[in-house]
Amino acid sequence: MSETKPNKRFVFLLLEEFSQLPFTCAVETLRHANRYTGRLIYDWILVGETGETARASNTISFNLNADLIETKRDDVIVVCGGINIKENTTAPVINWLRKEARKGVQIGAICTAPYVLAKAGLLDGKRCTIHWENLDSFQEDFPELDLQKTVFAVDGNRFTAAGGVSSIDLMLSIIGTDISQDASNWVSDQLIYNTARTERDGQRLSIPTRIGVRHPKLANVIKMMEGNIEEPISPSMLAQEVGMSTRQLERLFRRYLDRSPKRYYMELRLQKARNLLMQTDMTVINVALACGFTSPSHFSKCYRAQYDTTPYRERGGPISG
Missing domain, CATH: 3.40.50.880 (Class I glutamine amidotransferase (GATase) domain)
Structure with missing residues (x-):
């Protein structure tokens, strides 16, 4: 030794x-x-x-x-x-x-x-x-x-x-x-730990593993969505980036994720909003802006539809960690 x-x-x-x-x-x-x-x-x-x-x-x-x-x-x-x-x-x-x-x-x-x-x-x-x-x-x-x-x-x-x-x-x-x-x-x-990771390895599972689907174009679109929360990209632009028509992109999301690209994107934005509300002291308006909502009322409406509560009431919930 x-x-x-x-x-x-x-x-x-x-x-x-x-x-x-x-x-x-x-x-x-x-x-x-x-x-x-x-x-x-x-x-x-x-x-x-x-x-x-x-x-x-x-x-x-x-x-x-x-x-x-x-x-x-x-x-x-x-x-x-x-x-x-x-x-x-x-x-x-x-x-x-x-x-x-x-x-x-x-x-x-x-x-x-x-x-x-x-x-x-x-x-x-x-x-x-x-x-x-x-x-x-x-x-x-x-x-x-x-x-x-x-x-x-x-x-x-x-x-x-x-x-x-x-x-x-x-x-x-x-x-x-x-x-x-x-x-x-x-x-x-x-430790029966057969895949030690380095400083270069990411924390999360790959997108295909997370969503349970191995489709490169779908994974690329989701990656773009996750990287553009504050300024969302339109479905037509997303489709164009991966060489598809908007209709083809719609069918792809429906087939594999049972929701539209718009719905999936909205869920990503609302999840980030929820994290910010529960983990930071940012105002509700600033959280809305950070997640691509220009109208506080629209943000509140979408948030209530997703989580059955308002952004303001969510402040009373537990803080993640």
Whole structure:
């Protein structure tokens, strides 16, 4: 086996309502790296604002080792977020992260926690990512950041992972750098994780897989729709872009998706609107404009037809994460 570098301690900051899966995936990947080396190359502690317990979004509580402690320069801080990320991003947490960052400590975040780092100003000038469901709201809140749609991103002494099992990919990358690629591969085998992804891999399933249809022209049209929410493209232009007539495009959508292109496009726009309403402080009018609606009344009418509530009442719902 390769000669290993000195021990590294991970300081997992568990915010209230954090997602357990990405946290557990990260710890288990590190644990198997210790098995590979035969010694404690990686260690970890759990910290939180109270220093007592942190409750995950699945309601399971975790005992913490400490509160917001002084870290060592060689420590690695990993902020673990989940639902209601804005409410759980507190002033003490922000101040602690800024203080520790001044020491040059490596700091990362998983799931929705990149929001916390961005709020603290720790992602300025850095590539970063966040869970795909939060991409729209994150981009609205921090338009100047270099936001990627990848499973994870590493830029200097900052790293972010999108949540779910993406923290396995991130930790495998770290193990590959710290120990060896053989070690990373061995850990991947132990986890029965046979397709480790890189910084270049996207988070979501391909469009054909998501819609259950392998039709290249249909996939291209949907890709154009998803990339042009604020300024929707007309069905005739979409059809022209893929070398079809509008009528042929209508038949294609009816056959495979049981709805018209216009209806499908509307659903995409309304889904983005719902995400923005539930995850940002944008006004309803600005949400409408961001989703291609020039008339607030038309937006409200379409929204009610889709979700059986108004955009204004939707503000009372849970925040995704």
